[in-house]
Amino acid sequence: MALHSLDIARFSWRALSGYPARTLLMLLAMAIGVGSVVVLTALGEGARGYVTGEFASLGTNLVIVFPGRSETGGVNPGAMFNETPRDLTIDDALSLTRSARVRRVAPLNVGSVTVSRGPRSRDVVMLGSTAEMLEIRRWEVRQGNFLPTMDIDRPMPVAVIGSKIRDELFGPERALGEWLRVGDRRFRVIGIMGSEGRSIGVDVEESIIIPVAAAQQLLNTQSLFRILVEARSHEDIAYVRQFAENTIQARHQGEKDVTVVTQDAVLSTFDDILGALTLAVTGIAAVSLAVAGILIMNVMLVAVSERTAEIGLLKALGATPGQIQLLIVAEASLLSILGALIGLALGLAGAMGIRSALPDLPAFAPSWVILLVLFTALITGLLFSLLPARNAAALEPVSALARR
Amino acid sequence: MRELATTAMIELSHIDRHFQVGDQLVKALDDVSLHIDRGEYISIMGPSGSGKSTLLNLLGLLDQPTAGTYFLDEVDVTSLDDGQQAHLRNKAIGFVFQMFHLVPRLTAAENVELPLVLAGVPVEERKRLIEPSLEALGIAERAHHKPDQLSGGQRQRVAIARATVMQPGVLLADEPTGNLDHKSGEDVIAILEGLVDQGITLIMVTHDMDMGRRATRQLRMMDGRLDQDLRTSNHGPS
Structure with missing residues (x-):
C-alpha cells in the first residue's frame, strides 16, 4: 500500500x-x-x-614600504640610538622604479600644517607626493590638474587642495591659480580634488597635496613616511615585494631596516x-x-x-x-x-x-x-x-x- | 453471495485477553471460542465490562489476544505483523463507531475517501467508488459538508459509507446507534440490515435489547465469557 x-x-x-x-x-x-x-x-x-x-580604493597590486623593521627577537643596535635605523629617502624611492615589473612608484610624506589665505586659516593634513600618486590611489581631480610630472626633488610651490578646504578658504571665489600660504611658504593652487577620493585613514576632501620635495622642506626632514609601489599585475606582487626589500637592503649597507607589506596581505x-x-x-x-x-x-x-x-x-x-x-x-x-x-x-x-x-x-x-x-x-x-x-x-x- | 453463507469466516479458539491493572489481573476475555459464518448477522450484548467491546476490537485487529488463535478468511491473523494487519483492516474489515470518528476538518466525501487513500487507489477510481456509496446511503447532496454541518444520523451514514467503500467482508459496529435519537437509530439499523441482505457479515455490539434481538444470532457475554449463543431464523423487528 x-x-x-x-x-x-x-x-x-x-x-x-x-x-x-x-x-x-x-x-x-x-x-x-x-x-x-x-x-x-x-x-x-x-x-x-x-x-x-x-x-581596493587604495589601489590594487600595491606594495607599501615603510621604515623600521617590525620583527621580534634580537636587538637591533641601531634602535638604541635612532628612532629608526636609517631613513627612507627620495633616492630609495627612485631606486625602486628600476624594475620592469614595477608600474609606478610614489613617495609619501604626511604632516599637519596650517593653511591660510588672507584672514582665514585652518589646520589640514598635508600629503607630499608626486604625480604618480593620483593613479596609484585612484583619486580624481575635479578641477584643474594634479601635481605635474617633474623631477622628484624639485620643491615646486604648487598645491592640489581638497574640496572642503577650497570651500572654507575661498568660499564662492575662484580658487584655481590663486595663492595660499602653507606654513611659511606660498603655493599656487593648481587643482581641486573630487569628493570621491576617500580612502582609509585620509580624507582627501580635507587634505592638501604638494610635491614631495616641498613637503620635506616644510617638515624639515630628509626622510619619507612611505613609499607606495604598484606592481604591473597581481602575479608580480610577490616579486616586487622581494625586489623592494632587496633593493633597499642593498642601499642601506645590507641592513634589513624597512618593512614591506602588500596590500593583498592586509586585505x-x-x-x-x-x-x-x-x-x-x-x-x-x-x-x-x-x-x-x-x-x-x-x-x-x-x-x-x-x-x-x-x-x-x-x-x-x-x-x-x-x-x-x-x-x-x-x-x-x-x-x-x-x-x-x-x-x-x-x-x-x-x-x-x-x-x-x-x-x-x-x-x-x-x-x-x-x-x-x-x-x-x-x-x-x-x-x-x-x-x-x-x-x-x-x-x-x-x-x-x-x-x- | 448467499451461496457462500456456510463458509467459515471467523474462527476464534480459546482466546484470552488479559490486562494487568496494578497487581490485579483483569480477564477481559477468558477462553472464548467462536465460529462465525459468512453473511451472519450477529449482536453481542452484555453488561458493561463484560468484554463485548474487547471482543469486537479483537475481531477488528485493533487489539491482540493474550492467548489463543484467530483465523480470518482462513488466515491466522495472530501471526501477522503490524503492516499485514493494517492491510487486512483496510481491505477486509469495516468499522462503525458509536462516536462516528469522522475527521472534523475533512468533508464527508473526503472522510469516505480515507481508506481508498490509504490503499493507494488511483484518484479517478476513488471518485467512481465514493459517489455511488454516498448515493446509496442518501447523503450524496451532503458530500461536501464538514461533519459539524451534518446531523448525527448523517454523520453515522458517512461513517458507514467509509466502512463499506472498500467492500469488506465483515462490518464491525460498536453501539452504532448509541449517540443517535430513536428515529435516526432506526434508519441506521435499517441501512446496516440492508448491507446484511447484500451479503456482508455484520457483528454489532449493543446494550439495547430490542436492537440486539433483531439479529439472527445473539451472543451474550458475562465476565469475559460467552454466556449465551442464540440463533433465530430471520432478522427483523421482533
Whole structure:
C-alpha cells in the first residue's frame, strides 16, 4: 500500500490549516530563525564587501614600504640610538622604479600644517607626493590638474587642495591659480580634488597635496613616511615585494631596516577577520533555527496527543505504522519548509532594507547561506518530527480510539 | 453471495485477553471460542465490562489476544505483523463507531475517501467508488459538508459509507446507534440490515435489547465469557 504524494501533501495541508493559530506561530518561529540567519549573514558579507572595497580604493597590486623593521627577537643596535635605523629617502624611492615589473612608484610624506589665505586659516593634513600618486590611489581631480610630472626633488610651490578646504578658504571665489600660504611658504593652487577620493585613514576632501620635495622642506626632514609601489599585475606582487626589500637592503649597507607589506596581505587579513565574524554571527542566528526545530517537535508532540483519536481511526481504517509516521513527518516538514520560505522572503527583504538605508554596504546574503538555511530547515523539520511520528505510530489503536 | 453463507469466516479458539491493572489481573476475555459464518448477522450484548467491546476490537485487529488463535478468511491473523494487519483492516474489515470518528476538518466525501487513500487507489477510481456509496446511503447532496454541518444520523451514514467503500467482508459496529435519537437509530439499523441482505457479515455490539434481538444470532457475554449463543431464523423487528 503506497500513499500518493499528492494525498500526503493534501492531508498535511488540511492538518495545518485546521489549527491556524498554532500553525501561524510555528511558521513565525521558523521564519524568524531563517530570516535572522539571512539578514545577519547579509550584514556580515556587506561589512566585508565594504572593507574590501575601501582597500581596493587604495589601489590594487600595491606594495607599501615603510621604515623600521617590525620583527621580534634580537636587538637591533641601531634602535638604541635612532628612532629608526636609517631613513627612507627620495633616492630609495627612485631606486625602486628600476624594475620592469614595477608600474609606478610614489613617495609619501604626511604632516599637519596650517593653511591660510588672507584672514582665514585652518589646520589640514598635508600629503607630499608626486604625480604618480593620483593613479596609484585612484583619486580624481575635479578641477584643474594634479601635481605635474617633474623631477622628484624639485620643491615646486604648487598645491592640489581638497574640496572642503577650497570651500572654507575661498568660499564662492575662484580658487584655481590663486595663492595660499602653507606654513611659511606660498603655493599656487593648481587643482581641486573630487569628493570621491576617500580612502582609509585620509580624507582627501580635507587634505592638501604638494610635491614631495616641498613637503620635506616644510617638515624639515630628509626622510619619507612611505613609499607606495604598484606592481604591473597581481602575479608580480610577490616579486616586487622581494625586489623592494632587496633593493633597499642593498642601499642601506645590507641592513634589513624597512618593512614591506602588500596590500593583498592586509586585505586578506581583514577578509579573514570579517569572514570569521560573519560565521560567528551566522552561528548565533543558527541557534534560533535550532530553537525553531525544538518548537516544531513540541508542537508535533502536542499534535499527536491532540489527535490521538484521529490516529487511532487511521489505524482502524488500515494505515500502517509507516504511513502514520510518513504523515506526521510530512506535516512537520511542510511546516518547516513553509516557515523557511517565509523567513527567506523576510530575510531578503531585510537585506534589501539595509542596502537602501546604507548604500555603502553591499548587504547581500551569499547564495550558499540561502541553500544551507533551506536545507537546515528541512532537516530540522524531519529530525525533530521523528520522535512525535514514532510516538504516533506506536499508539495502540484501541486506546487511541477510546480517548475522546 | 448467499451461496457462500456456510463458509467459515471467523474462527476464534480459546482466546484470552488479559490486562494487568496494578497487581490485579483483569480477564477481559477468558477462553472464548467462536465460529462465525459468512453473511451472519450477529449482536453481542452484555453488561458493561463484560468484554463485548474487547471482543469486537479483537475481531477488528485493533487489539491482540493474550492467548489463543484467530483465523480470518482462513488466515491466522495472530501471526501477522503490524503492516499485514493494517492491510487486512483496510481491505477486509469495516468499522462503525458509536462516536462516528469522522475527521472534523475533512468533508464527508473526503472522510469516505480515507481508506481508498490509504490503499493507494488511483484518484479517478476513488471518485467512481465514493459517489455511488454516498448515493446509496442518501447523503450524496451532503458530500461536501464538514461533519459539524451534518446531523448525527448523517454523520453515522458517512461513517458507514467509509466502512463499506472498500467492500469488506465483515462490518464491525460498536453501539452504532448509541449517540443517535430513536428515529435516526432506526434508519441506521435499517441501512446496516440492508448491507446484511447484500451479503456482508455484520457483528454489532449493543446494550439495547430490542436492537440486539433483531439479529439472527445473539451472543451474550458475562465476565469475559460467552454466556449465551442464540440463533433465530430471520432478522427483523421482533
